Amino acid sequence: MRLAIYPGTFDPPTRGHLDILDRACKLFDRLIVAIAENPQKAPFFSAKERLNLLQALTREMEKVEVEILKGLVANYAQRKGAVAIIRGMRAVSDFEYEFQMALANRHLNPQVETVFLMPSENYTFLNSTLVKNIAELGGELNPFVPPLVAELIHKKLKGG
Numbered sequence: 001m002r003l004a005i006y007p008g009t010f011d012p013p014t015r016g017h018l019d020i021l022d023r024a025c026k027l028f029d030r031l032i033v034a035i036a037e038n039p040q041k042a043p044f045f046s047a048k049e050r051l052n053l054l055q056a057l058t059r060e061m062e063k064v065e066v067e068i069l070k071g072l073v074a075n076y077a078q079r080k081g082a083v084a085i086i087r088g089m090r091a092v093s094d095f096e097y098e099f100q101m102a103l104a105n106r107h108l109n110p111q112v113e114t115v116f117l118m119p120s121e122n123y124t125f126l127n128s129t130l131v132k133n134i135a136e137l138g139g140e141l142n143p144f145v146p147p148l149v150a151e152l153i154h155k156k157l158k159g160g
């Protein structure tokens with residue numbers, strides 16, 4: 001049973017995240033999407049809201065579970081018995097940060113490999129910050145996020 005952790009902030013989850021998750025499902029027996037609370041990033045959605053969203057979005061994905069990540073991802077991966085940490089790599093601009101994080105995680109937990117997956121080229125420009133900017137300025141969100149996420153972003157922006 002090969003388990004991988006897919007950690008991230010997922011604020012909000014995008015079609016790019018789901019694309020990576022689909023690809024990871026083909027490589028591993030089980031996946032845990034691990035949501036970092038990341039209070040320093042002042043998230044748009046609370047960790048609980050992101051948990052509910054990702055659980056709804058992955059309901060049909062039998063291999064996938066969703067949890068809130070407490071502490072270091074390296075320690076979490078060890079506790080869970082994971083063999084890999086999944087990260088999406090969109091463009092060269094992601095490389096420096098991902099490289100540092102992968103090497104730091106390797107120092108912290110040499111048993112776990114970071115596996116980088118490339119999303120579909122449709123999503124290489126996409127990130128959660130862009131989605132929030134588009135939403136705040138009234139742009140169409142459906143190309144970037146699933147309808148449920150678009151709905152909840154609009155609701156929250158209206159103060160709901």
Ligand code: PNS
Nearest residue numbers: 007008009010036071072073101104105
């Ligand atoms: O989606 P993001 O914001 O790029 O994800 C960053 C994340 C959550 C993967 C990173 O901040 C993380 O791993 N946080 C958990 C705490 C941790 O392990 N930090 C050390 C990483 S080397």
